[in-house]
Amino acid sequence: MYFSQLIELQGMMERELAALRRALTPPSVPLKCPDDNELASRLSECAVDERLHARCVERIRDLEYALRRIERLDYGLCEACGERIPFPRLLASPAVRLCVDCQQARERESFSPFATGPARRPCAGRFRGGPCGGAAGVGAPGQRVS
Numbered sequence: 001m002y003f004s005q006l007i008e009l010q011g012m013m014e015r016e017l018a019a020l021r022r023a024l025t026p027p028s029v030p031l032k033c034p035d036d037n038e039l040a041s042r043l044s045e046c047a048v049d050e051r052l053h054a055r056c057v058e059r060i061r062d063l064e065y066a067l068r069r070i071e072r073l074d075y076g077l078c079e080a081c082g083e084r085i086p087f088p089r090l091l092a093s094p095a096v097r098l099c100v101d102c103q104q105a106r107e108r109e110s111f112s113p114f115a116t117g118p119a120r121r122p123c124a125g126r127f128r129g130g131p132c133g134g135a136a137g138v139g140a141p142g143q144r145v146s
């Protein structure tokens with residue numbers, strides 16, 4: 001990566017970070033409400049606000065981390081294999097931490113029916129013919145479904 005490309009990415013991230021910090025407002029919590037329907041509606045809006053807020057905070061952390069990596073001179077290196085992440089990938093997503101191969105390997109791991117831990121997700125029939133048989137609600141091979 002050329003120095004001018006690094007400066008370009010740094011500028012992109014700093015501008016996004018500044019915009020996110022300006023936009024970041026704490027989720028509003030309804031304290032008083034005239035009726036239950038109104039309260040339910042406000043609580044629902046509040047839940048959406050909280051999710052957006054959480055996503056915004058997470059993105060700010062990612063960008064701050066990427067900017068610190070520029071200072072540490074290890075920005076643009078894949079955190080899993082240490083290889084250089086190509087500039088077009090960084091340009092598309094400046095705070096990305098993994099190269100395409102490592103990202104795909106991680107996604108395969110998290111979709112594996114044999115994976116353990118919180119990253120495991122059911123395939124919900126998206127991968128027909130895969131190890132789970134491709135039917136929604138079917139678990140790991142050998143697992144009975146009634």
Ligand SMILES: [Zn+2]
Pocket residue numbers: 078079080081082083098099100101102103
């Ligand atoms: Zn990698």
